[in-house]
Amino acid sequence: MVAAILPLVLDEIVLRRQGRRILGPVSLNVEAGGITILMGPNGSGKTSLLRAMHGLERLSAGSLHWRVPEIETRARQAFVFQSPIVLRRSVVDNIAYPLILDGMSRKAARALAAARAEEVGLGELLGRPAQVISGGEKQKLALARALMREPEVLFLDEPCANLDPRAMRDIETILRKAADAGTKIVMSTHDSGQARRLAQDILFLCDGRVIEAAPSDAFFALPKTPEARAHINGDLLP
Amino acid sequence: MNDILLGLAEAARRVVTLDPDLVEITRLSMAVTLSATAIASLIGLPLGAWIAVHRFRARRLVIAILNALMGLPPVVVGLFVYVLFSRSGPLGVLGLLFTPTAMVIAQVIIITPIVASIAHQAVRDLWADYHDLLISLHASRWQRIGALLWDGRRALMTASLAGFGRAIGEVGAIMIVGGNIDHSTRVLTTAIALETGKGNFDLALALGFVLIALAVLVNLAIHYGTRTERSSRW
Amino acid sequence: MKLVKALLPIALAAFTATAGLAETMKMSVTTSFANSGLAEVLLPEIEKDTGITVELLVVGTGQALELGANGDVDTVLVHSRAAEEKWLAEGNGTHRREIMYNDFIVVGPAADPAGAHSAATAADAFAAIATAQAPFVSRGDDSGTHKAELKLWKAAGVEPTGDWYKAVGQGMGAALNTAAGLDAYIFSDRATWLSFENKAGLELLFEGDPALFNQYAYLPVSPTKYPHVKAAAAEQLEAWLTSDKAKELINGYQIAGQQLFNFNATSE
Numbered sequence: 001m002v003a004a005i006l007p008l009v010l011d012e013i014v015l016r017r018q019g020r021r022i023l024g025p026v027s028l029n030v031e032a033g034g035i036t037i038l039m040g041p042n043g044s045g046k047t048s049l050l051r052a053m054h055g056l057e058r059l060s061a062g063s064l065h066w067r068v069p070e071i072e073t074r075a076r077q078a079f080v081f082q083s084p085i086v087l088r089r090s091v092v093d094n095i096a097y098p099l100i101l102d103g104m105s106r107k108a109a110r111a112l113a114a115a116r117a118e119e120v121g122l123g124e125l126l127g128r129p130a131q132v133i134s135g136g137e138k139q140k141l142a143l144a145r146a147l148m149r150e151p152e153v154l155f156l157d158e159p160c161a162n163l164d165p166r167a168m169r170d171i172e173t174i175l176r177k178a179a180d181a182g183t184k185i186v187m188s189t190h191d192s193g194q195a196r197r198l199a200q201d202i203l204f205l206c207d208g209r210v211i212e213a214a215p216s217d218a219f220f221a222l223p224k225t226p227e228a229r230a231h232i233n234g235d236l237l238p
Numbered sequence: 239m240n241d242i243l244l245g246l247a248e249a250a251r252r253v254v255t256l257d258p259d260l261v262e263i264t265r266l267s268m269a270v271t272l273s274a275t276a277i278a279s280l281i282g283l284p285l286g287a288w289i290a291v292h293r294f295r296a297r298r299l300v301i302a303i304l305n306a307l308m309g310l311p312p313v314v315v316g317l318f319v320y321v322l323f324s325r326s327g328p329l330g331v332l333g334l335l336f337t338p339t340a341m342v343i344a345q346v347i348i349i350t351p352i353v354a355s356i357a358h359q360a361v362r363d364l365w366a367d368y369h370d371l372l373i374s375l376h377a378s379r380w381q382r383i384g385a386l387l388w389d390g391r392r393a394l395m396t397a398s399l400a401g402f403g404r405a406i407g408e409v410g411a412i413m414i415v416g417g418n419i420d421h422s423t424r425v426l427t428t429a430i431a432l433e434t435g436k437g438n439f440d441l442a443l444a445l446g447f448v449l450i451a452l453a454v455l456v457n458l459a460i461h462y463g464t465r466t467e468r469s470s471r472w
Numbered sequence: 473m474k475l476v477k478a479l480l481p482i483a484l485a486a487f488t489a490t491a492g493l494a495e496t497m498k499m500s501v502t503t504s505f506a507n508s509g510l511a512e513v514l515l516p517e518i519e520k521d522t523g524i525t526v527e528l529l530v531v532g533t534g535q536a537l538e539l540g541a542n543g544d545v546d547t548v549l550v551h552s553r554a555a556e557e558k559w560l561a562e563g564n565g566t567h568r569r570e571i572m573y574n575d576f577i578v579v580g581p582a583a584d585p586a587g588a589h590s591a592a593t594a595a596d597a598f599a600a601i602a603t604a605q606a607p608f609v610s611r612g613d614d615s616g617t618h619k620a621e622l623k624l625w626k627a628a629g630v631e632p633t634g635d636w637y638k639a640v641g642q643g644m645g646a647a648l649n650t651a652a653g654l655d656a657y658i659f660s661d662r663a664t665w666l667s668f669e670n671k672a673g674l675e676l677l678f679e680g681d682p683a684l685f686n687q688y689a690y691l692p693v694s695p696t697k698y699p700h701v702k703a704a705a706a707e708q709l710e711a712w713l714t715s716d717k718a719k720e721l722i723n724g725y726q727i728a729g730q731q732l733f734n735f736n737a738t739s740e
């Protein structure tokens with residue numbers, strides 16, 4: 001599979017909220033293939049940028065184009081939110097939900113969902129109400145659900161923030177497998193180790209702008225901007 | 239105090255002996271009110287959800303109208319339905335006046351705004367939770383409403399029960415459109431009004447106790463029903 | 473939701489059970505007639521003799537006539553001559569047939585502060601109450617009883633206004649409940665009073681003046697105006713109500729050993 005809806009082209013997009021510019025202007029191309037990772041300090045605009053790309057935010061200026069009309073991309077992209085949103089139903093029904101929306105029978109959808117749940121390590125919790133599972137389990141659920149439609153582009157906003165090291169490895173394996181199968185992955189993380197392990201490309205954000213865009217190797221070998229250098233070294237920004 | 243004791247005793251006696259008149263009016267009360275609650279829920283729950291989910295121009299107006307309708311005196315609704323279904327009215331040919339159907343229609347008008355309004359609040363909170371996910375999953379309008387109605391079903395049951403509670407105790411409208419005809423459209427509330435008018439306070443109170451017991455039973459039955467559903471699902 | 477849906481068919485079945493279609497007709501009657509208990513004696517006999525089930529709509533005189541004028545009942549049985557004649561003149565009914573009369577009484581607190589008990593006529597009793605400014609509860613609902621009451625105030629030369637005069641705008645029973653609560657005077661029909669269960673401190677204080685007689689008349693709704701009305705059944709019912717059997721039952725109906733109604737229909 002190749003992501004036929006890519007490239008995604010962002011042209012000078014700006015988000016302004018309550019009179020403040022929170023993102024942009026940002027111009028960039030998201031090309032098919034591989035894993036692109038967004039890094040940057042808290043409040044730098046990672047979530048805003050991911051949401052804007054996914055079409056969840058109204059642009060204050062600029063424009064954003066997929067290779068095909070936007071409406072055709074909707075069901076072919078998926079999003080894992082920074083704070084997981086779960087439906088008030090069982091774990092398996094949560095994971096099956098995207099397929100139910102596509103008109104699949106409940107039984108077939110549940111069978112596929114159960115297999116996916118097993119893969120992310122939720123196999124024991126299928127019948128549990130999703131509201132009561134742990135924060136990390138909710139993140140795994142959200143990832144499993146996002147993978148159900150086998151999206152061409154998968155956005156993830158800090159998908160491993162609440163995971164233990166073992167679970168993080170498992171998730172990274174799943175993400176790498178998805179990327180190898182052709183899914184374009186765009187995710188944010190604060191974990192430089194994870195970024196080094198996964199990323200082909202790094203986008204470094206600061207104060208709502210992408211101040212550095214580079215292949216992962218080059219970025220970690222020699223960050224060009226002092227902000228990025230400070231961030232990787234864990235220093236406080238000036 | 240004496241009247242209350244007499245009323246309780248009378249209620250107990252009639253319930254124990256399954257007094258045929260009591261059984262008849264109780265059955266009709268239940269039939270009318272449950273039908274009205276079901277219809278009002280079928281209209282009110284999706285309507286409440288729709289208003290919670292969609293930003294349309296007349297939204298504020300619709301909410302204002304719903305809230306205003308909640309305060310509508312039942313007698314006015316009764317008169318309105320009477321004028322509509324009177325032989326000299328626009329729908330007179332249907333011959334529905336003084337039938338249980340007319341009573342159901344009046345009750346539906348009275349409780350739909352309540353059901354819709356409570357459903358609106360419940361769904362609005364759930365929608366705040368679900369919004370980003372349902373948009374991201376590209377759920378259609380009706381799929382969104384379906385998810386909200388299904389996952390909010392417990393809160394929505396409360397909306398329906400509030401409608402039921404209002405309808406089972408309603409007397410003004412169904413007195414006018416039902417006519418309180420013995421063996422035909424007499425229900426608990428209109429019988430209570432009648433007996434009060436005759437000064438039969440103990441019988442009126444007895445019927446009142448039956449009414450309260452009935453409302454409690456229905457509430458318990460529904461809560462029990464939803465709980466069994468839960469344990470079988472989870 | 474699920475439960476409600478499951479219950480719906482049961483609820484609908486209950487309707488059909490009550491909708492068995494024998495010959496039925498609708499008659500609007502005044503509260504005073506229904507509350508007297510006479511209906512419960514007459515209706516089963518009517519059903520036995522004619523096969524007609526008469527469904528009663530128990531309302532005030534004004535609403536009873538209005539239901540007839542709108543074609544929502546087949547016939548009307550009320551007691552307010554002027555209103556009846558106006559109603560007929562408007563083409564709502566075929567004719568007016570007198571059936572029976574009962575009488576009004578003046579009820580009040582046992583202590584009788586106004587001295588209504590010793591009045592010579594009903595008008596005098598009213599005048600005494602007005603002079604004493606004793607609390608008086610009026611139906612105030614445009615009913616036949618209310619209209620009869622207003623006629624007596626006129627005869628007494630009193631304009632009934634003031635704190636002592638309380639128009640409650642309700643049926644006879646509710647008005648009696650109010651009077652019992654306030655220990656007030658009230659103008660009532662005898663039938664409702666006798667069968668009323670909540671007399672509290674009230675007593676019958678004045679009766680017997682011919683000015684207090686209260687004529688009930690039977691008025692079939694015009695089939696020319698409303699072709700759907702059950703004119704034949706209405707005719708059958710009229711024949712029954714004016715029959716010797718009806719005479720016997722009406723004159724023989726008693727509460728607490730007292731006759732309430734006097735049959736006075738004339739054969740045509």
Ligand SMILES: Nc1ncnc2c1ncn2[C@@H]1O[C@H](COP(=O)(O)OP(=O)(O)OP(=O)(O)O)[C@@H](O)[C@H]1O
Nearest residue numbers: 017018022040041042043044045046047048049082
């Ligand atoms: N709706 C909004 N109204 C006002 N300000 C907002 C809004 N949404 C985001 N912001 C602000 O925009 C900035 C960027 O927020 P964003 O959530 O994109 O940061 P982030 O890089 O994801 O941070 P973190 O690492 O903490 O998740 C922040 O300063 C935030 O407070």
Ligand SMILES: [Mg+2]
Nearest residue numbers: 046047082157
């Ligand atoms: Mg963020």
